[in-house]
Amino acid sequence: MINLKIEENVKESQNVNTLYFNWDQDIRPGQFAMIWIPGYGEIPMSFSGLGRRKSITVKAYGSASRKLTELKAGDDLFLRGPYGNGFDVREGRKLLVGGGSGIVSLYPIADQETDALISAKTRDELIFKDRFPESRRFIATDDGSDGFHGFAHELLQRINIDSYEAIYVCGPEQMMYKVLQVLKGRKVFVQFSLERTMKCGIGICDSCSLGGKQVCKEGPVFNIEELIGNPEFGVYRTTYSGRRIRLNVK
Numbered sequence: 001m002i003n004l005k006i007e008e009n010v011k012e013s014q015n016v017n018t019l020y021f022n023w024d025q026d027i028r029p030g031q032f033a034m035i036w037i038p039g040y041g042e043i044p045m046s047f048s049g050l051g052r053r054k055s056i057t058v059k060a061y062g063s064a065s066r067k068l069t070e071l072k073a074g075d076d077l078f079l080r081g082p083y084g085n086g087f088d089v090r091e092g093r094k095l096l097v098g099g100g101s102g103i104v105s106l107y108p109i110a111d112q113e114t115d116a117l118i119s120a121k122t123r124d125e126l127i128f129k130d131r132f133p134e135s136r137r138f139i140a141t142d143d144g145s146d147g148f149h150g151f152a153h154e155l156l157q158r159i160n161i162d163s164y165e166a167i168y169v170c171g172p173e174q175m176m177y178k179v180l181q182v183l184k185g186r187k188v189f190v191q192f193s194l195e196r197t198m199k200c201g202i203g204i205c206d207s208c209s210l211g212g213k214q215v216c217k218e219g220p221v222f223n224i225e226e227l228i229g230n231p232e233f234g235v236y237r238t239t240y241s242g243r244r245i246r247l248n249v250k
């Protein structure tokens with residue numbers, strides 16, 4: 001277990017905060033850490049910043065993540081990692097497709113040639129919108145309160161996909177499943193970062209299993225070819241207690 005100190009806690013939106021800390025560690029974009037919140041348990045988090053200062057961006061969702069968003073400068077941050085394979089970051093024009101808080105794990109890829117499609121339920125839930133200049137971003141909201149009125153995969157269909165060297169996707173699995181339907185069969189290089197229930201983070205417990213693949217170890221990043229035909233992608237998710245729940249993707 002690594003013990004770091006929080007340097008700064010910056011509010012991104014009503015229930016999303018970015019925690020900054022110094023950590024002299026090589027991390028590839030898309031890798032994650034298991035963050036331990038004493039008294040609450042461990043949760044997997046990808047990194048939102050990999051520069052001199054590292055960062056994680058946390059959405060207050062359950063009790064553990066809420067507690068994490070409340071940490072202040074000087075507080076302890078406990079973690080294990082980095083784990084997982086990370087993205088294969090290509091040269092040239094790139095497009096990030098982030099649904100909900102998915103843009104967080106994609107952000108470390110961004111450079112001057114990167115565009116972002118950021119989607120959320122409402123305007124208030126858009127994360128990192130202002131980190132991309134207007135000319136480099138596409139915005140979609142389910143309720144039409146900002147940008148395109150509709151879902152990420154619908155907006156993606158209106159974008160010149162062939163103008164990109166690579167497309168990187170992260171978000172709720174239902175959203176990624178639909179994005180995959182738009183992108184499959186295209187020539188562009190595509191990778192997805194999956195979010196599944198994780199307990200050990202290192203290939204022991206099998207709680208992150210996805211049709212015979214362990215997301216923590218073989219992923220969380222997968223090429224589009226690895227997901228096409230996977231019997232569980234977009235079909236089932238597993239809860240923390242191990243129960244399988246069918247996803248309602250239409």
Ligand code: FES
Binds near residue numbers: 202
């Ligand atoms: S989280 Fe335990 S095997 Fe992946």
